[in-house]
Amino acid sequence: MVECGLVQAIYCSGFDRNDDFMVKKESLKQYILVLFLLSGTAFSQSTDTLKVVTYNLLNFPGSSPNRVDTLEVIMQHLKPDILTVCELTSSAGATDILEDALNVDGTTSYEMAYYVDSPGSQNELYYNSEKLVLVEQNEIATVLRDINEYVLYHKADDLETTGDTVFFYVYVCHLKAGTGFEAQRDSETNSLKTYLAGRPQAENIIVSGDFNFYGSDTEPAWNTMLNGSGVALKDPILSPGHWNSNPGYAPIHTQSTRTTSFGGGATGGMDDRFDIIFVSPDLMNYKNDARYITGTYRAIGQDALHFNSTLIDPPTNTSQPWNVITALYHMSDHLPVYMEIEVRKEAASMDELNQQQACDYYYDQENKMLRLKSVVSSPSVYFLYSLSGEKVMEFESDQEQLNLSHLESGTYILSKEGTETLKLVVD
Numbered sequence: 264m265v266e267c268g269l270v271q272a273i274y275c276s277g278f279d280r281n282d283d284f285m286v287k288k289e290s291l292k293q294y295i296l297v298l299f300l301l302s303g304t305a306f307s308q309s310t311d312t313l314k315v316v317t318y319n320l321l322n323f324p325g326s327s328p329n330r331v332d333t334l335e336v337i338m339q340h341l342k343p344d345i346l347t348v349c350e351l352t353s354s355a356g357a358t359d360i361l362e363d364a365l366n367v368d369g370t371t372s373y374e375m376a377y378y379v380d381s382p383g384s385q386n387e388l389y390y391n392s393e394k395l396v397l398v399e400q401n402e403i404a405t406v407l408r409d410i411n412e413y414v415l416y417h418k419a420d421d422l423e424t425t426g427d428t429v430f431f432y433v434y435v436c437h438l439k440a441g442t443g444f445e446a447q448r449d450s451e452t453n454s455l456k457t458y459l460a461g462r463p464q465a466e467n468i469i470v471s472g473d474f475n476f477y478g479s480d481t482e483p484a485w486n487t488m489l490n491g492s493g494v495a496l497k498d499p500i501l502s503p504g505h506w507n508s509n510p511g512y513a514p515i516h517t518q519s520t521r522t523t524s525f526g527g528g529a530t531g532g533m534d535d536r537f538d539i540i541f542v543s544p545d546l547m548n549y550k551n552d553a554r555y556i557t558g559t560y561r562a563i564g565q566d567a568l569h570f571n572s573t574l575i576d577p578p579t580n581t582s583q584p585w586n587v588i589t590a591l592y593h594m595s596d597h598l599p600v601y602m603e604i605e606v607r608k609e610a611a612s613m614d615e616l617n618q619q620q621a622c623d624y625y626y627d628q629e630n631k632m633l634r635l636k637s638v639v640s641s642p643s644v645y646f647l648y649s650l651s652g653e654k655v656m657e658f659e660s661d662q663e664q665l666n667l668s669h670l671e672s673g674t675y676i677l678s679k680e681g682t683e684t685l686k687l688v689v690d
Contacts, residue, residue: 311394311417311608312556316343316563317471317540318599319437319518321528322384323348324356330526335364336590340583341563341601344391345415347471349437351385354378365389376400381409386435386472388413395431398648399678403434403458405451411435412458416676417553420608427686429552429606432465436472438484448475449484452491459493466551467604468543470496473597475537478505488541496541499560499602506536514567519596520574528596532571538562538600552607559603564591574598623660623679626687631668633687635660647687648676 323330338346346365351357357378365373376388379402388411390397399414417429434455438448459465470488479485485503488496506512517538519529540560545551564574566582574580574592582588591598623643624633647656655675658665670689677687 310605313344313604315345316599317347319473319597320348320350321595322350331359331363333590333594338364340587346389347435349386357387383408386411405454407439431467434470438474440475452484452487456491456493467553470541477507479503480505499555508534510570513570517562517598520592522573533569556603562598564598633665635663646678
């Protein structure tokens with residue numbers, strides 16, 4: 264590994280390495296993976312499972328804030344570690360979800376991202392703070408609604424000693440609804456993919472939400488999502504097709520749960536695949552210490568027996584407990600989509616980079632100062648977090664130096680808004 268000179272430890276993700284080093288690194292990863300696969304017991308003991316859920320909440324709270332009790336039934340059954348939602352209508356509603364649907368019955372581990380008000384209904388992220396820490400969030404403007412970005416890292420078992428962990432880049436979308444708006448949905452997905460093209464360090468990408476796609480054959484946005492600029496994305500269940508009103512795709516339809524109108528929801532019964540979770544290729548092959556667990560992706564409450572009918576019509580839906588089925592029917596016209604991710608509990612050591620390849624700053628260990636390397640033409644905002652997720656400092660990159668002597672020894676996350684995330688070890 265490259266020595267860091269005055270830098271005790273600043274690790275930066277997303278920078279180019281020489282080809283020889285990358286070949287060795289990938290070979291080592293494959294060797295470690297083979298060892299894990301040859302030992303099922305060791306593998307299971309060395310991994311954690313993250314439950315991921317995305318859910319369109321139907322203009323929550325709207326005129327029915329008491330629906331939070333209905334949502335509680337669903338959330339306490341699923342117990343997600345990452346929950347992304349769309350169609351929020353107020354910050355109060357977002358907080359109600361945290362306090363009355365997630366952190367209930369003695370649970371206190373759920374936290375939420377900062378609620379960002381923007382045109383139309385809002386998106387939000389909730390996460391299990393016993394497993395994850397949120398270190399960054401951003402908004403991607405589109406012609407309709409913002410797409411929200413959230414950067415999380417996993418609390419690996421050896422995080423305190425190694426400072427190494429696994430990052431997840433989570434995006435929440437709610438694209439324009441309705442037939443005749445295919446070009447607008449494509450424009451919105453292009454905004455996302457263009458943004459991702461400027462985020463080369465992004466790994467373990469999860470893109471979730473309500474895409475309002477009627478079929479991969481009629482939606483140019485489908486190809487944009489999978490093959491457009493920036494990182495390629497994958498449909499974990501590999502199910503292209505024309506899903507709208509097609510009984511052949513009944514097992515993956517997510518809308519609508521009802522055939523009569525109440526609470527503002529759409530009618531028509533189960534006949535559309537609007538709600539989807541896409542992932543980056545590294546989540547399909549364990550390249551960055553996490554992978555989608557094959558066979559776990561599903562629409563919660565979908566039994567494939569209620570095409571064009573309601574969720575509670577005969578025959579009895581036994582895919583989930585009946586109280587959950589009825590809660591899904593009353594909560595929203597959409598079903599939540601669920602999948603699981605396996606992540607290494609002990610992360611592999613990340614590469615040390617020379618300070619000249621790193622960021623605007625370097626760490627002067629002797630004087631415990633974070634010093635600016637050179638003149639910064641376009642100041643950016645930096646955030647310094649403890650491993651528990653607490654923000655301990657915020658500053659702009661045109662400051663020449665910062666005294667870190669007041670910080671306790673340990674590993675910190677240094678996040679540069681909108682560009683990269685770094686790790687800093689203070690002795």
